[in-house]
Amino acid sequence: MSTNTSRPHTRPETVDHNPSEQLGSWIVAVTESRGVGREVGIVGLEFEFGQVVLSQLADSQTYAKTIHWLRQRPPSNLLLVAPASPHALTILHTTLKHLFPTVPLTVLPRASFASEKGYNLLQEFCSPGPQSDATLAEVRQKYYALGAASAVIDWIHKRFIQTGKSHWEKHSLNVKWLSVEGCMLIDRNTALDLELINNAVSSKSKQSLFGLLNHTYTPMANRLLRSNLLAPPTEIEVIDGRLDAVQELIELEDSFFNLRKSLKLLTQIDLDKLIGGINSTELASNRSSCNSESESHSLTSLPSSSKKKKLETQDPSLAITKKLELLKSLRTILQSLNPIRSALSTCSSELLRLASNIFEDPFLDEISSVLELRVNEDSFLGVQKGSLAKQNVHAYAIKTGVENQLLNVARETYKENLSDAMAMCEALKEEHHLPKLQFIFETRAGFMLQIKKDDLRGTSNDTTDHPDGLPKVFTNIVKKGKTLHFTCLDLKKKNQLIINSYQEICLLSEEVLDGIFEEFKKRVSTFFRLSEAIALLDMLASFAHVASTREYVRPEFTDTLAISDGRHPIKELFDSESDEFVPNDTYANGSCSFQLVTGPNMSGKSIFLRQIVLMVVMAQVGSFCPAKYASFPIFDALLTCLSKNDDIEAGLSTFSSEMKTLSGILSSMAVCRNSLIIIDELGRGTSPLEGVGIAHAFSEEIIKAKSFCFFATHFRVRKITG
Template identity: 35%
Template sequence: MSTYRSSSVGSFLPLRSRTASRRPQTAKPTTIATSVASQDIVCAVCESRGVSSTIGLALINLATAEVVLCQICDSPTYVKTVTKIGVFEPSEILFMSTAAESKLRYIVQENLPDPVFTFLDRRYWSDKGGQEYLDRLAFPDETDSLKLTLGGNYFAACSFAAKTLKYVESELQRVFAAHSLRIKFEPSQGSMMVDLQTIASLELIQNLHNAKSRDSLYGLLNQTLTPMGARLLRATILQPSTERVKLTARYNAVEDLSTKEDMFVSVRQVLKGFVDADKILTSIILVPANHTAQYVEQSVNNVIMLKTYVSAIKKVHQALGAAQSDLLLTIRELCAPGGHRSIEQLIDDTLNEHVTYQSKPLDLRNQRIYCVKAGANSLLDVARQTYKEANADAMDLIARLGGRDQICFKGQRDPDRNQETQDITLDLKYDSARQYYICIPAGEPEPLPDVFINVYRKRNRIECSTLDLVKLNQKISDAHNEVISLSDQTIQDVLHDVCQEASVLFRISEAIAMLDMLAAFAQLATSNDYLRPELTSALAIKAGRHPIRERIHSSKFIPNDAYATSQSRFQIITGCNMSGKSTYIRSVALMTVMAQIGCFVPAQYASFPITHQLFARVATTDDLDSTVSTFAAEMREMAFILRHIQPGGMVLVDELGRGTSTTDGLALAIAISEALIASNAFVFFATHFHDLARILSERSGVVNLHLSAEITHGASKMTMLYRIAEGPLPDRRYGLAIAKLVDLPPEVLNVAHEVSQELGLLAERRDSKTRALVISRKRKLLLSLREQLLIARESTMAEEALCTWLKKLQDDFAIRMDVIDQDIIVTSETREGTEEEAGRSYETSLGLNPSDCGQDAEPEWT
């Protein structure tokens, strides 16, 4: 249920949302992936007053100590703001108290799944406070540039102040160490805008039908080996880059990794040993106001994990020894031993050499006990000896209990069998809740001796304890706590010094995350035969494959070509049911996203223009939560797209208008298509409205394509070819063929066939070409030729290949122009014949006998 919290002067009062009673829990798919779902993100939102909406955002990830600041000049519908917030999926959203009833708050509430709101007093939203926190928390070498940036972004600074001052320090009672917080300013430009509905429809992060399935783009690409790499991959998919230089650098790095097998194997092997560096560093720099025993114990764990992290960095430097791309060389330089030598030396002087982070509870406890070197504190050494002796006593106790003739079942002899009882097989186990306990295999005879207490019987074992073991556990626990307490001062000194170098360690963590993501891309490229794309002004794909469907149907998937330029920007794709229209348009969109995150794509050749917006209207289900029908939902989505689409965007439309009557659906499809053509965006429009293809066929920028199928043996068998072909769908009456295959009654099929023939004849008479349409085809062909020549001028083809291509282009142009000229002749002859026939019919209707008259004779009336 949606809830928000309101506060004034530091008080927090839970309140029910106004919409809670009428708005059930939403079933909208989330964009969070299971591997990164534990992030705790808080967002502060500050809005300007006036007609032009300027929104300041500050998002803090409390799990990774990262702050993202953004200031957006948005439209009245706040589409950019909602998209940006939705990508991060904050667990709580902070608003100014005066914005409790604002339009922005209600729009955010309606578009995000069950947000929790907190309203803060206006005095906490201060740009001066934001600048002061920036001085205290930002990395020293980034402070000046961030202050300059925030100086011109007043609302982002206000959001930063409210979030840091009120939420983290007052509500969570935590303080960041000085100069240790990662702060990034992300402008609204620089990344592709992908709205939340498109993220769900294209299954970028999560499968629509099964949330646990890996059949999504994130599930496919997530070959990462570190938590940092998985988080970076998710963020990159949701915000693909539009910076050509950045993408080229990633392509070069992936190519470098995929072509050097030894380096690639070494990098993947090194990355397997990394702990979650971001969370470790966050735990170190985010200090609670009161030091509890739990915090002291966790601090020791953090230092051990930090040692594991720092010791693995130099291996990355060594693994990238053969790197040649600029991005890999930059990562290698960041991981050089000189950059973190002071931290490594500090840890080596304090911790024992062989201490590493362990996942098993008992091993981790032992590592905490012995992490600090001996001799640092004599009392610490004594406490360790006590701990060691108590553990040895526990082992001896189990050995005595399990020894022959030490304990037995009731009586020394079995009265029924007249034989001595068997020994008991005992195992000493440990978990963090019960500490040491005894485990007995289930096959041992019962009842157990009275010495055993707290007995729990499970399927294949019995778990229990003894009074002596309980006392030893308490002794061991006291010794453990004493060791941790005596180690605390040494550990805190180490952590204080590490905080001074936090910026270096965070940068290395980001570099390792980038390396992990690039190595995952290289893994995909080599194992799935992916190709490096080019960045050009045209979308050209040869033998492209749907990356997700290809994995599911690896032996059956049929690749297809795609080509789109400004003269073929609106592509109408027709075809019968199940012919692959949806798969075709989705594959183009998914490959575009892959290309703009720096990944290779599943094709034999691919070039892409930089796409700044991606919209998809492909859902076909009713929105039951909002009591909205399929047709109303798709009209709402199309209204959203038409309001925000711009040149340089891409739109996918699948089966628009089929939720209403054929006449209304076609009319709306034509009107919406006209608007999309005028937007100069790339549009892939899959439809069953064949009249749409006919009506728009002569428009500049429109191309008709279809997915082909074959009907054989008198329409008794239909074969889907899943091949894209030029032109509208041939009139093969595929629907009637499918109806015949499902064994409808013959009389129904006969009537349907007769009606279809009559409608076809009407369409033929209606489709007679006029000279104006033929001339528009000629103009369209000339514009296409001009565009092809411009592309050829900018191409990097060899001279011989270019000459061959130009000769083929010339021949194709001549053939197509001749076809158009022939159409003009046929059209003229048809019109003359039609006019003559119409004249004869008119004369006959008047009783005129033309054979009785000369050419100039006057008609004779009867």
């Protein structure tokens, strides 16, 4: 594939020309083939977590799969290939511009989408490990995905240089290959109509499929569940593996409860963000030297002179505080490993054993031992902000015995200066006959003296020239209500010595912490796998929790759709007004794949249709279903026509909106052969005569395609079937 194709250098078309503006978190580059086929490469880069997701797919003329990929998580920035002429935009460009009108869209020269350069960049920044090696081997011949990777990484690199943001180290990005063919296609409107993620009435309500299944503890599992509901897997091995794990957790109650108890400890910890935070931490040596731009090609921030000055004059404890917070979260995760290992020790399902093997990685114990040997336990405890206790925690964060003699000397100096300052305060109290004199500590100023005005009355002092009766040795007197705050020259000098020794301790301690971070970065791929394992375990445990507290059954996967005593999962759980929930049966197979659902208004046709679809989604994400028996084929697309409203934003009436939806269904049917189609009262937006004709014609197309379809209608069946 040639990478030197000449194209006009078009100025990027974007709404954020100012490089100092905030860079979004989810940046996506899209490129496509220039031939008749629709081969599309998509790469998304999660700026905050340091994750790269690559995909390449064969799409239709309507870009149904590309749109589905992008709508699972709308991008904060879009990068596209510059068209040959600014006045001749490609169909892809026009489509994405219409779908994401508020997203900054930047066009780049085709030279930016160079596949070979993209592969080299991935090799340079991909975290080492077997999983990464497999990903690189997978994408080696995916030229369009590699081209998109080149564009997004190179574009962010330039933005880093201009904005001076934090950086990634080499071999620190988590690179994943996402096969669209292995996921069910669910468009945005279908997800909204079915309330997969959010309730249609209130976004804060938990009355959705996500609210039903989400009993996860960790942020990683929360994101994994959300993405799975929007794109359920279609590989039978993946689904059965999840169902085996859920069933085993239900059967092994002790393991299940111990696992949930262990995961609960990680409620406030986002391991993905933690990995990104550690990867982007600035080394103390780099901050102090503020080296110029490295000659090697790396994503490095270049602070401006003003930022450099700010770094040099800021509170020296800020950097060490941030690093200790990161290590505190890391320590919490590492402490949860043994309980999770114990909970999984009796499990035999393949998926749980694979997850258990990740927790058994010896490097995790090595990092845990390093933390225990080098960092004091007290440094992870919360202390009062700005207090001397906090400063002492930082000063003694690193355990004694670490081979750093300079740090030991700096601590001795710091300790002596503190003792001298306290002794000086006591001496001032005795010398000037001020028994009520108190000394306080402020992080920036050091030790200060204070006394109440009333406590100065009755003291005999011949050396005072202050109206309140303070001796003239005291300076910088500040009145705060009835209290006087002040200092003296000798105390100022001692405070400066304390600050100098403390700054030296912070810098030397940071170097020890940086050594721990460097060990972490060498095996960052282990923590990427650990994050994925925790997320999967938490999600499966959530499924087991729901199934064990409700009368759910494990679904089977056959060529037949059969449900016995099925119940609408959301209505059953949240509709407290109904005293009795009436279950119903459903059946369809290859010889009778098209099913007409009839009945009077308010008889429950719409609820019945949604019940079927929600159970299909639950089954394919690996959850049990609300029924006595459930069997489903594997569907690779969920196509629906459920909304009856007009689309004011698009300028479409109810009828036009229906026709647009039907057109999309027909286009998707050509790409996705194993589709589940749900139609709810088609033709209500026009006259009965025209509605019958449209319903009849569309029904014939579905029957020809042999797709599974449930078609609810208010028309008389004879009029549709002839």
